[in-house]
Amino acid sequence: MTQREQPREVVIYGASGFSMALRDMIENGLTPQKWRVVAHIDDFAGEDAGKTLAGVQVIGFQVWQDRYRDHPCAIAIGDCGARRKLANKITDAGGELLTAYPKGGTVSPHIQVADGTIIGQPAYIGPFTAFGLNVLQMPMSVVGHDVVIGDYCTLCSSTSIAGYVVLEDEVFLGAGAVVMNGRPGSPLRIGRGAVIAAGAVITKSVPPGAKMMGNPARPIRELAARRRPPV
Structure with missing residues (x-):
């Protein structure tokens, strides 16, 4: 070597x-x-x-x-x-955060990656997508074109994000979660601090701090109330 x-x-x-x-x-x-x-x-x-x-x-x-x-x-x-x-x-304390992501292949050269972000392979990342500070994207994930990933987001393995989507800061996507596409000028938006459960399918924008699960995804409290037996 x-x-x-x-x-x-x-x-x-x-x-x-x-x-x-x-x-x-x-x-x-x-x-x-x-x-x-x-x-x-x-x-x-x-x-x-x-x-x-x-x-x-x-x-x-x-x-x-x-x-x-x-x-x-x-x-x-x-x-x-x-x-x-x-x-x-x-x-x-004067330290530096590791920034590491694959280049070439299924990762578009037309992306922006901020300091501290780590993207595992294999991954697909479409053009005109931007990653904020210290994002963690685990392997086998897909991020489409024209996507904005906010600071400190976590994308677990096998997540899939379609085009024209905005994840605000500190959004957590559980394993296998799917985020459907937005539109040019009207992206699907997941609010700051939202938690999307494993396997959930997001079909419309999500407010900040929401906890979502299911297909199509709904607030966890709403699903729990529906399943609660009548008194």
Whole structure:
């Protein structure tokens, strides 16, 4: 391997099963850049505790500050609000967030990707789509053309977003969720902080903070009320 091809060293904030999934995705599923995870941060591990995760050291936050602050950091948390807090913690301490996404193939060259966003492969991303800060898109997801993904959104595996859609900040799409298309000048919009359950099908705009499930998707409280037996 030539010097040019040497993997760049990175750190993952988290030391659980999901952090291992993210590690595998970063090390083995992103091209053309190569990455190598050299440490996991665990706030509950203690400093220099000697713990490892699949052969990689687990460190406390202070050790990261002292030794690895110049390494880009990926945050292994699906919860949008929690990821925002840890991202701020990293940047406030002078760290850098990892930005990693595939280029070429089924990913259009006509996209915009902000700092801290990670997009797993395989993925389809259509043209004129923009990703905000620290978005996490897991593998096997589809994002159509003319889509805006807000800051700190999470797109779980096998999600599918059609064209002319806007996700405001901190929207969570569960595995297999489908968002139908909007129209030019009138996008389908999912409001800030909305949570879309796994397998839900969104056919119309969703207000901020809503929790939706089903096909077609409805508010969880509405579905629960319908299923509640009469008194």
